Amino acid sequence: MTLLLHTGGTIGMRPGPHGLTPAPGVVEAAVGARAQVIALDPLIDSAEISARHWNRLLDLIEAEAGPVVITHGTDTMAYTGAALSQALAGWPHPVVLTGSMHPLGTMGGDAEGNLDLALGVRPGAGVWLAFAGRLLPAAGLVKTESQADDAFRATPQPAEAGPWRRRRFAAARLAVLTVSPGMPAAMLEAALGTLDGAVLRVFGAGTIPSDPELAEVLARAVATGRRLRAVSACENGGLAPGAYAAGAPLWRAGVANGGTETAEAALIRLWLALS
Secondary structure, three states, X not given: XXXXXXXXXXXXXXXXXXXXXXXXXHHHHHHHHHEEEEEEEEEEOHHHOOHHHHHHHHHHHHHHOOOEEEEXXXXXXXXXXXXXXXXOOOOOOEEEEEOOOOOOOOOOOOHHHHHHHHHHOOOOOEEEEEEOOEEEEOOOEEEOOOOOOOOEEEOOOOOOOOOOOOOOOOOXXXXXXXXXXXXXXXXXXXXXXXXXXXXXXXXXXXXXXXXXXXXXXXXXXXXXXXXXXEEEOOOOOOOOOXXXXXXXXXXXXXXXXXXXXXXXXXXXXXXHHOX
């Protein structure tokens, strides 16, 4: 029997005094005898996802050593998709994530269809997302819609090399920081001073404002051991170091080139490198 790990998310929510909130028993009732369900306790809104939850999922997946379905909220699905894809590189069994934009039992909603798809597909090894009638590789998910049912697209990511080995996420202080016009260097320095590393979402093919203080902040951060990785704010195309002079300060400072990685995938790569 398939193992289903229920983390929470909209798919298993019910209305509460302040809005939708995870409710015990909702997913179990919908699954019935189709799968063995293990629910996290407490169930969470996916906004609360953390390294602790990823490690718990990895423990359960590896103990099962067979196909696993995971129900998860959509808001941070891309982070968990990247986390499991990278941490389970080389794992011989499929892991299928799913969730929904509407709770189970909603008239005309998407939850039942997504759950049926996740329980019915038989993909090869890897981590996948079953959503809106499609099966997508989960390594480079992008949530493109906050309301529509067809909410995700998948961007190709670099293949993870090597055989499977046990990997877990350590406690690390990491963040995704978006570069914007007029960003004060002092603000960036203050943020980096609290972190072990960061993903920098930069302009286009890899440029930043020409403020020399900004470049100095990045160079000092790298010199003092912060791990910095740049990705493009664009969904497609990735970075092209050397294409623009406005990007030179990034590479001179020692910021790593995230290539075509999504911000979520780059953050996970940093996290595992520091674990």
